[in-house]
């Protein structure tokens with residue numbers, strides 16, 4: 001007998017085995033966070049709509065095969081977030097034990113008021129507990145629409161972003177500063193960098209190459225000092241931050257034409273390709289976000305300058321136009337979760353993820369956990385020929401927690417006010 005999965009799940013969950021943890025149906029959401037620990041794709045934070053936020057922590061088991069529209073989510077009841085937040089960034093510690101959740105639009109779970117009293121939360125995976133780490137160093141700034149990356153010495157890098165100041169009108173500042181959170185010493189430092197500073201920017205993607213170069217793509221920037229002149233970043237204008245030298249540089253990428261975008265995602269493959277997906281446009285005069293073309297594109301960082309391409313098969317069986325989703329790479333699969341569907345103007349189904357196979361460059365419907373044979377390793381210098389190989393940084397020894405089974409102040413360079421159009425009294429995007 002072959003029951004349709006949903007019918008089977010219904011019978012299983014309602015009649016045979018009433019279990020709210022195993023039969024968990026998570027709220028749809030966007031602008032959330034996701035990380036992979038211990039073969040589990042953990043999802044948390046995000047917003048349901050303009051006035052409702054989420055606190056649940058749940059996961060998809062990646063140790064087993066599944067069809068992309070027949071998912072079993074598992075709730076971790078002890079993992080409920082201590083605060084509502086969305087547009088935050090979540091970075092996993094080097095030892096895979098701890099999630100660092102920073103920033104976002106943060107609201108108190110009891111009062112529903114904005115609550116920026118604590119800006120960094122940590123989640124200890126082995127014990128399923130959230131806590132507020134005591135950070136030394138500089139004052140941690142409130143930021144939203146940021147993306148942190150961690151280097152191989154356990155330092156998280158946070159670039160620019162947005163800082164809401166008028167919560168009623170959802171207006172605030174954009175930044176171009178660089179802060180580092182040392183997860184070994186629990187120290188926050190806002191770096192003092194002069195020269196080649198990028199334009200103030202938020203809603204970009206960030207990926208750190210093995211060479212220690214962070215690649216920032218896309219987002220929203222302010223190029224002119226006059227008026228509310230916020231524009232989308234040209235996708236060929238790549239910002240590079242060298243974590244070895246604390247130096248910025250810019251690169252003009254070549255290749256296929258890629259629409260500028262915000263609220264999109266990126267993953268870095270082991271062989272040096274950054275795959276971007278989804279997102280939306282932004283226009284200063286039009287509050288409506290609209291879809292971008294192509295939905296998926298690949299930046300080859302092995303070439304100098306980097307080169308964009310659009311895999312021809314990536315348009316076949318493509319997901320709809322979505323933004324505010326997340327993307328994680330697990331072996332051969334880029335896994336897209338949740339987000340807002342611009343085609344239907346509805347949230348993505350909670351019963352479905354989208355799977356892109358990075359080896360075949362095709363959208364697929366079945367997830368297979370077994371890794372394909374490893375490609376032969378390439379050296380660091382081929383990933384980024386123009387940048388000399390960095391000295392290997394000391395690795396974290398203070399963070400050797402087993403998983404068991406399971407510089408000076410320069411806070412803002414050119415802040416200017418940003419009011420997101422159409423978003424008055426409403427943080428829908």
Ligand SMILES: *[C@@H]1O[C@H](CO)[C@@H](O)[C@H](O)[C@H]1NC(C)=O
Nearest residue numbers: 027047048049050051052053
């Ligand atoms: C937001 O979602 C909640 C929960 O589903 C619902 O009760 C509420 O009416 C929604 N609000 C808006 C503005 O859509």
Ligand SMILES: *[C@@H]1O[C@H](CO)[C@@H](O)[C@H](O)[C@H]1NC(C)=O
Nearest residue numbers: 036037038039094095096403
């Ligand atoms: C952390 O997890 C990744 C896989 O997601 C694995 O490659 C790595 O070895 C793990 N690190 C530690 C210290 O367990």
Ligand SMILES: *[C@@H]1O[C@H](CO)[C@@H](O)[C@H](O)[C@H]1NC(C)=O
Nearest residue numbers: 116141142163164165173412
């Ligand atoms: C945002 O930045 C402004 C200016 O630096 C500061 O006064 C304000 O407190 C910041 N907002 C939050 C929520 O921290």
Ligand SMILES: *[C@@H]1O[C@H](CO)[C@@H](O)[C@H](O)[C@H]1NC(C)=O
Nearest residue numbers: 165166167168169170171419
């Ligand atoms: C927020 O912005 C609105 C419109 O500019 C203004 O009327 C209001 O006074 C501002 N509120 C605060 C707290 O600055």
Ligand SMILES: *[C@@H]1O[C@H](CO)[C@@H](O)[C@H](O)[C@H]1NC(C)=O
Nearest residue numbers: 223224225226227229230231
């Ligand atoms: C806004 O920026 C765009 C892009 O650089 C430019 O073409 C335009 O002239 C600017 N407008 C104003 C009012 O500064």
Ligand SMILES: *[C@@H]1O[C@H](CO)[C@@H](O)[C@H](O)[C@H]1NC(C)=O
Nearest residue numbers: 236237249250251252253305
């Ligand atoms: C990128 O192109 C612009 C012109 O579009 C040029 O002014 C700039 O020097 C170029 N940057 C690099 C790093 O080649």
Ligand SMILES: *[C@@H]1O[C@H](CO)[C@@H](O)[C@H](O)[C@H]1NC(C)=O
Nearest residue numbers: 249250251252304305385386
């Ligand atoms: C790459 O390296 C060459 C030779 O060292 C140099 O001339 C060129 O300016 C570099 N390009 C970038 C984008 O750094």
